[in-house]
Amino acid sequence: MSSDSTADGKFGEYGGQYVPEALMPAIEELRDAYERYVLENEDGFMDEFRERLRDFGGRPTPLQHAEHLSDRYGREIYLKREDLLHGGAHKLNNALGQVLLAKYMGKERIVAETGAGQHGTATAMAAAHLDMPCEIYMGETDIGRQRPNVFRMRINGAELNPVTAGRGTLKEAISETMRDWATNVDDTHYVVGSVVGPAPFPEMVREFQSVISEEARKQSREKFGTLPDSVVACAGGGSNTMGAFARFVDDEDVNLLAVEAGGSSLAVDEEEGVAPNSASLSTGGQGVLHGARTKVLQDEWGQIVESHSVSAGLDYAGVGPELAHLVDEDRVDAVNVGDDAALEAFHRLSQEEGIIPALESAHALAFLEQVLGPAADGDDEAADDLGDRIVVNLSGRGDKDLETVIEETDKRDIPNAPDMSEFAGGL
Numbered sequence: 001m002s003s004d005s006t007a008d009g010k011f012g013e014y015g016g017q018y019v020p021e022a023l024m025p026a027i028e029e030l031r032d033a034y035e036r037y038v039l040e041n042e043d044g045f046m047d048e049f050r051e052r053l054r055d056f057g058g059r060p061t062p063l064q065h066a067e068h069l070s071d072r073y074g075r076e077i078y079l080k081r082e083d084l085l086h087g088g089a090h091k092l093n094n095a096l097g098q099v100l101l102a103k104y105m106g107k108e109r110i111v112a113e114t115g116a117g118q119h120g121t122a123t124a125m126a127a128a129h130l131d132m133p134c135e136i137y138m139g140e141t142d143i144g145r146q147r148p149n150v151f152r153m154r155i156n157g158a159e160l161n162p163v164t165a166g167r168g169t170l171k172e173a174i175s176e177t178m179r180d181w182a183t184n185v186d187d188t189h190y191v192v193g194s195v196v197g198p199a200p201f202p203e204m205v206r207e208f209q210s211v212i213s214e215e216a217r218k219q220s221r222e223k224f225g226t227l228p229d230s231v232v233a234c235a236g237g238g239s240n241t242m243g244a245f246a247r248f249v250d251d252e253d254v255n256l257l258a259v260e261a262g263g264s265s266l267a268v269d270e271e272e273g274v275a276p277n278s279a280s281l282s283t284g285g286q287g288v289l290h291g292a293r294t295k296v297l298q299d300e301w302g303q304i305v306e307s308h309s310v311s312a313g314l315d316y317a318g319v320g321p322e323l324a325h326l327v328d329e330d331r332v333d334a335v336n337v338g339d340d341a342a343l344e345a346f347h348r349l350s351q352e353e354g355i356i357p358a359l360e361s362a363h364a365l366a367f368l369e370q371v372l373g374p375a376a377d378g379d380d381e382a383a384d385d386l387g388d389r390i391v392v393n394l395s396g397r398g399d400k401d402l403e404t405v406i407e408e409t410d411k412r413d414i415p416n417a418p419d420m421s422e423f424a425g426g427l
């Protein structure tokens, strides 16, 4: 089953282009450029993109056998190491592709939004690399919890525009960037950071990210002679997910699992309803957000509800339309884990494998523990679905999350966290 979009940018009933009239010429210009340069490799665009991904980005990233996790779960666990990509997350695949495309289109200015700061950082790096002026919009809540990336963006020469509207997270940052783009369409390209937004963004971002599954497919064959039984990835907007799944979608025997942020663990309170979360695939309904019809967190009136996750990169009320469609078609399973489980998984990978994961990626790892760990929830069907050889997309590294982890670990009862209190104020 291929989920390639049609010319109108629809994935089943999702997707489309719900944008102000003023943006339509820019979107049509982008669609044309995407088809010529990316799909048809006009002027050798894709050759240059791949060369830069290799020499600047450090691709291919390894597919690593995680020995200790494999022992713990009695399955063979492989990590697709996107944390080792330049900048520390999968985001560079897309940012580099879009900034290069903007150059080919003759654009002179880049704008982008960022949540966890990883996409902003990757865009700032790609813009410096390709000599383009760059402005990043970031919500003030995220500026507070992802400070290392704020400094990285500035150091790479990007201007940073704080967004104070709403909760000051990704949703508001995207809205502000759309506004900037609508005002400056002639010379500006908006580097959308996930498989969201109006067509052709969801499809184009998936194509730039699909290098993950293209490599993982080949590396699986080299490492264990066949394809994996399952691929597991965390889902915020869903770009690492779609990147990790894209080249496996037609392999019906490979199970694809998207792990959303259950936030406060989806506990249902009699009065308050479902606790705050970011699991739009599992708990959302159909609505329009940021130019596309998709699954969104909304109230009974169709108003977008504030999302919550301990991880800034998953803290979003929507999800990519293609992923929503694949879930409806039962090609992808949507599951979720909560904040505490993600924090535990963060510490587990750090201690057992010597890899500090991004809090986003820790959600994918936490799902393994939920289904296969010593205190597994006894869901035999989920355990069967995972099979013997499991590829987990390690979408990023956790350096950006250290402050949040120290603070949150201190507030909660995370059983496997080291005691850091004696070092809190320095020695």
Ligand SMILES: Cc1ncc(COP(=O)(O)O)c(C=O)c1O
Residues within 6 Å of the ligand: 089, 090, 115, 116, 117, 118, 119, 193, 194, 195, 234, 235, 236, 237, 238, 239, 240, 241, 312, 313, 314, 358, 360, 361, 395, 396, 397
């Ligand atoms: C490391 C990492 N993983 C995952 C995500 C979630 O984004 P997406 O769902 O588009 O992959 C982010 C977002 O910032 C991120 O930084």
